Amino acid sequence: MDLRDKLGLLIDDMASMRTTVRMQLASIGLEKCDQARDIKEAIDKLTAKHYDLIVCDYNLGKGSDGQQFLELVRRKHILPMTTAFLMITGETGYQQVSTAAEYSPDDYLLKPFTADTLGTRLGRIFDRKEALQSVYQHLGAKTDYAKGLAACDELIEKKSRYMLEALRIKGDLLLAKGRATDALALYDSVLQERATPWAEVGKALALIAYGNPDEARNLLEQALVAYPNYLAAYDALADLLVKTDKFAAQQVVEQALHVASTTQRQRELGALALANKDFERAEGAFRIAVDRDRTGFFKSHDDYAGLARSYVEQDKIQDALTAVKDMGVHFQRTPELAARQAAIESQVYVRAGDEKNAKVALNKAQAAMKSGKLDVNTQLEIAQACFANGQPDEAKSIIQQVAEDNQENEKILDSILAVFEVAGLEDEGALLLDDTKKRMIRLNNEAVSLAKSNELDKAIMMLSEAADRLPNNAQVAINAAQAVLMRIQTTGPDMTQFAQAHRYITQAIKANPLHPKLDPAVAFYRKLAPPGARPLEA
Amino acid sequence: MEILLAAAIHDAKNALNSLGVWLDTAQSECGGPSPALEQAKSIAATVSGQLVELLALYRAGEGSLRMAVEDQHLEDFLADLIAELSATRTTDGAEGAAAPSIQTDFAAATELGAWAFDAYLVKFVLLDALRNALRHARQRIQISVAAESGGGIRFSVADDGDGYPDSILRAEGTAKMTADSSGLGLSFARVIAERHATPAGRHGRLELANDGLGKGGARLSLILP
Numbered sequence: 001m002d003l004r005d006k007l008g009l010l011i012d013d014m015a016s017m018r019t020t021v022r023m024q025l026a027s028i029g030l031e032k033c034d035q036a037r038d039i040k041e042a043i044d045k046l047t048a049k050h051y052d053l054i055v056c057d058y059n060l061g062k063g064s065d066g067q068q069f070l071e072l073v074r075r076k077h078i079l080p081m082t083t084a085f086l087m088i089t090g091e092t093g094y095q096q097v098s099t100a101a102e103y104s105p106d107d108y109l110l111k112p113f114t115a116d117t118l119g120t121r122l123g124r125i126f127d128r129k130e131a132l133q134s135v136y137q138h139l140g141a142k143t144d145y146a147k148g149l150a151a152c153d154e155l156i157e158k159k160s161r162y163m164l165e166a167l168r169i170k171g172d173l174l175l176a177k178g179r180a181t182d183a184l185a186l187y188d189s190v191l192q193e194r195a196t197p198w199a200e201v202g203k204a205l206a207l208i209a210y211g212n213p214d215e216a217r218n219l220l221e222q223a224l225v226a227y228p229n230y231l232a233a234y235d236a237l238a239d240l241l242v243k244t245d246k247f248a249a250q251q252v253v254e255q256a257l258h259v260a261s262t263t264q265r266q267r268e269l270g271a272l273a274l275a276n277k278d279f280e281r282a283e284g285a286f287r288i289a290v291d292r293d294r295t296g297f298f299k300s301h302d303d304y305a306g307l308a309r310s311y312v313e314q315d316k317i318q319d320a321l322t323a324v325k326d327m328g329v330h331f332q333r334t335p336e337l338a339a340r341q342a343a344i345e346s347q348v349y350v351r352a353g354d355e356k357n358a359k360v361a362l363n364k365a366q367a368a369m370k371s372g373k374l375d376v377n378t379q380l381e382i383a384q385a386c387f388a389n390g391q392p393d394e395a396k397s398i399i400q401q402v403a404e405d406n407q408e409n410e411k412i413l414d415s416i417l418a419v420f421e422v423a424g425l426e427d428e429g430a431l432l433l434d435d436t437k438k439r440m441i442r443l444n445n446e447a448v449s450l451a452k453s454n455e456l457d458k459a460i461m462m463l464s465e466a467a468d469r470l471p472n473n474a475q476v477a478i479n480a481a482q483a484v485l486m487r488i489q490t491t492g493p494d495m496t497q498f499a500q501a502h503r504y505i506t507q508a509i510k511a512n513p514l515h516p517k518l519d520p521a522v523a524f525y526r527k528l529a530p531p532g533a534r535p536l537e538a
Numbered sequence: 539m540e541i542l543l544a545a546a547i548h549d550a551k552n553a554l555n556s557l558g559v560w561l562d563t564a565q566s567e568c569g570g571p572s573p574a575l576e577q578a579k580s581i582a583a584t585v586s587g588q589l590v591e592l593l594a595l596y597r598a599g600e601g602s603l604r605m606a607v608e609d610q611h612l613e614d615f616l617a618d619l620i621a622e623l624s625a626t627r628t629t630d631g632a633e634g635a636a637a638p639s640i641q642t643d644f645a646a647a648t649e650l651g652a653w654a655f656d657a658y659l660v661k662f663v664l665l666d667a668l669r670n671a672l673r674h675a676r677q678r679i680q681i682s683v684a685a686e687s688g689g690g691i692r693f694s695v696a697d698d699g700d701g702y703p704d705s706i707l708r709a710e711g712t713a714k715m716t717a718d719s720s721g722l723g724l725s726f727a728r729v730i731a732e733r734h735a736t737p738a739g740r741h742g743r744l745e746l747a748n749d750g751l752g753k754g755g756a757r758l759s760l761i762l763p
Contacts, residue, residue, distance in 0.1 A: 091548055094658070098606030110658070112555050120621075124614060164609055164652050195689070195736035195763060196654035197607055222737040229604045259604065 001123035006052040008033040011042045011069070012088075013061035021055060021088070021118075028119035038062070039069050039297050046078050053084045053122070056105075058093030062294040067096055068263065071103045072297060077141035082133060084125040088113075096260050099229045131155070131162045135169055142537065143513075148173050164190075171202045176514060180209035197223065197230045204236055213240055229259050238268065242414075246275050263289050263298045270306045274313075275418060283310035290323075296330050301340050302377055304330075308344045312351050320348045336378055339368035343381040350388040362389050369398070376402055376412055380419050387423035395423070396432065403436040405470040408512065444479055456487045467504055474515040477508035485524050498533040501525055505536060540600060547593045554586045576628045583626035584669060590662050591726035598729045605656040605733055612647035612683060612691075615657055619681075622661070623668050638675035638697070640668075643682035646691075650683075653691050655762050659730045660693075666723040667695040667758045674699035680751060686761055689740065693760045698752030707746055727760065736763045 008030050012018045018035050025033055030053070036042035038060060045051075056066040066087050073079040087097050087105040097108045106125045109118065129136070135155065138148035152170035156163055167190055174183040187203035190196070200223040207216035220237040227233060234256035241249035250272040257265050266289040273282035286307035293299055304327035311320035324344050331337050346361035365382045368374065374382075379398055386395035399416055406412040413433055420429025443466060450459035463480035470476055481504035488497050505521055512518075522536055529535075558579060565575045597603035620642070628637065664681070671679040675697035686692045706724070727744050734742035740763040750757035 091544075091551075098608075098658070099604065117621075120618075161611070161651070194653065195738070195740075196609055198609075200737055219737070226735040226737045226739075227605075227607055229606065 001119070001126055003028060003030040003122065003126075006030055006032070006126075007049070008053040008055060009036060009042065009045055009051045010034070010055045011036045011039075011060065011066070012057040013037055013059070014057070017057060024115040024118050025055070027115045028122070030122075039064055039072075039295055042069065043073065043078065043297075046073060050080075051083055053086070053125075054079070055086050055088065058087055058089035058097060058108075063292045064295045064297065065093070065096070066105075067103075068293070068298050070105060071264075074103045081136040081139050082129060084122070084129055086121065086125065099231050099260050102232065102235070128162055128165070131160060132165060132169075135166060139169075143173075143176075145173055145177050164196075168198055168202075171199075171206075175202070175205050175209060178209060178514070178516060180206050180211075184210060195226075197227045197233065200227075201230070201232045201236050204233075204240075208236075208240060213244075216240060231256055231260055234259070242272070243410075246272055250276055250278070250281075261288070263293055266292075267300075267303060267306070270303070270310070274306060274309060275421075277313075279310050279313040282306065283314070286310055290326070290330075299330060301327060301331065301337060305340065305344055305377070305381060308348065312348055315351070317348060317352045320351075321345070324348065335368050335372055336374055339365045339374055340378045340381055342368070343378070343385040346385040347388045350385075358389055362386065362391075366394075376406065377415070380415055384419050384422060387419070387425075392423075392425075395419075399432065400436065403433060404440060405472045407437065407440050407473055408475060408515075409472070440473075440476070444475065447479060447483065451483055451486060456483060456490070459483045460487060464500070464504075467507065471507060472511045474508040474512040475517065477504045477511065478515065478517045478521045480504045481508065481521050482524065485521075485528055488528055493528070493530050493533075495532065498529060502534050502536065509537075540597070540602060543596060544593060547589045551586055551589050554582050554589075557582050573628070580626050580628045587662055587665055587669075588722060591666070591722055594659060594662075595722070595726055595729060598733070603729075603733065605659065607654050607656055607734070609652040609654050610657045611652050612650055613644065615661070616642070616644050616647055616681075616683065619661055619664055619668075623665060627672070638672055639678045641678060641680040643680065646682075646684045650685060650691060653762065655734055656730070660760070660762070663727045663730050663760055664693055664695065666727070667760075670723060671695050671697035671699075671756065671758075674756065676752065678751060689736075690742070690761055690763045693762075694757055695759075696750030696755060696757040698750065698755040701748035701750065701754040701756045702746055707748070727758070731760055731762070734762045 003025075008025060010018055010021055010025070010033055012021065012035075015037075018037075022033060022035065034045055034049075034051075036045055042054075042056075046054075056069060058066045060066060060069065066089075070079075070085060070087070079085065085105045087093075087108040088111060089097050089108055090111050094108070094110055097105065106128070107121050109121055132155070134151040135148055138144040138151060149170060152166045152173070155166035156170070160166065167186060171183055171186050171190075174186065183206035184203065187199045187206055190199040191203065200219060204216040204219045204223070207213070207219065217237065217240060220233050220240070223230065223233045224237070234252055238249045238252040238256065241252060250269065253265055253269045253272060257269060266285045270282045270285035270289065273279070273285060286303055289303040290299055290307060304323050308320045308323040308327075311317075311323060324341050327341055327344075328337065342361045342365040346358045346365065349355075349358035349361060362382075362385050365385060369379065369382055379402055383395040383398040383402075386392070386398070399419065403413065403416055416433060417426070417429045420426055420432075443462065447459040447463050450456070450462070460480070460483045463476060463483050467473070467477045467480040481501045484497055484501040484504065488494060488501070502525070505518075505525055508515060508518055508521070525536055561575055561579045561582065565572055565579075568575070594603055620640070623640075668679065668681060677698055679695065679697040682694050682696075684692050684694070724744070724746075731742035731744045742760070742762045745757075745759040745761065747757050747759075748754045
């Protein structure tokens, strides 16, 4: 394997280790190698340049580790799948890396190792990357599912050495596209040949998509007996249980934390414990989430919000106020952050019986809301504060908008219910969500029947008003685009209208790139669009 | 206790690694092959492997042994195994005789492609078995891999020595102290085999028999589900 043309990035907080590994890399031919001391430097370098190879130490100091880094850069699509990622670890880190669930490195190497071993491992990773290049090039920020699947099929058909990897990626792609029957068939055929944990979990996910959660639960529980350290199985089981049994879900997350304690899982445990009114446990989990990571890269506003709520519910007023204040220390000061802090603070003061300060804080949060678009979680926090301050109508009007905008996002709808539950108004919450759903269905149905009775202009007016107001609602944006395209079909090409259709489809892609109605809309646009119209990127 | 034990074993392993580096330096300084230094390196590697086994057994007993079962390309895995064995192998056999030759039968590895198991732990089981076979062999040892009928794979290590003593063959499942073995390696191998399982309830196992090479040489088989 010729490494002379490759560009590497070496990440380690210890200078002596960087020197040693740098020399080992040079001795096997990799001369071009940048270095980074910590996650911030590494991210700066990764955004500026394309690297062929990352060699990263597991232990990066300041409570951060290579696994967190890998998850961060893969999630944000800063690290393309074509870049090789080798993790170096001591015996302790090995257990964490080798059980990592969603994002695993291409390989890991146990310290100490020789330059020869390093060379062999790198050679293998590059061989694999090259063989799977035809697949990887279609994955990432803009995944092309059709091309990705075709590339997998080609490798499977010619019985490539990396056939199993191709099958695994193909399964993921089928699941992402909601093709449950095809995914199920794939996993069954793999499992007939061999027992392997990823296919068990894949099969369970396919069963869930297929509408058979009971069998999926069974399968995952059995898989965990055979593979008690396979984190992906815990994650899938917890995701499944969250919908039906939050107590069981909390137990599963606790077990997963026993295997590998990651910030993301502590955060999940905290949220579940809050929902289960296990406030002491929630406090512990959020405490770990905010304390452990001293780099600040992996924390979120939600962790401090969760911590503050855990304290409030236990009447630890001072601790809650401190958590709100700490939140301001660890993040960049933005209107978003200020609004979130004010909304939480207001609820703490209500609990402490300090109506005056509660009101001041609430006003501050509400003012921020009027001056700019805020995150969903911040908006819901403000709604929660409104409830606490005895302003249910204001709360509901905020929630109404969030619910309409995120009609198809189950996680957000669940958060909305949680807000009502904290306010002691579960029934009203369910009612509001139900009403919103019916209203959105009615809107879409009315538009469709208007379109059918040749009142396209009216339909477009209705839908575009809704689409402009609800940027996250993919369904509405797709229908708006369809209606505009139908008008073009009857009245002839018109560049302004093509631009409008383009805007709505792009909006839908951004809101939900996997929406099942998206492909037909994109195809419709491409069919009608004259050469001068803006091409769609999807 | 576990943290203390793990830390102590970790330190001891690091010390053995430094020892290995010093022995390498000594070897290059003495200018020619040195059987004594090779012997010393081989012992350091064996002790290091025993420490890993000891920690794993302790953890298994405490219920905290973690296994990372994932697909391994068998060809790569076996190549690593042989490379690691060669790096710490002495060129001399028992009592100064020529070192036994190693035969490999890896045809099935290409056929099978990959299999899911914990490569780190299984590698130690096989390394230990290979070192043991090298100690007892007259002229040759053999390592092979094959598909197991009914599902699973079988790794076999055989030698042309005198075979296992009856006491070991009879002591199925329990570790026995014998004259030249603490039984640590076999106990470890049994635990690692048993801990490999499938959701259908199949478990791995260890088989010992005197149907190896030559007339009644030892054969250790590790069957993974």
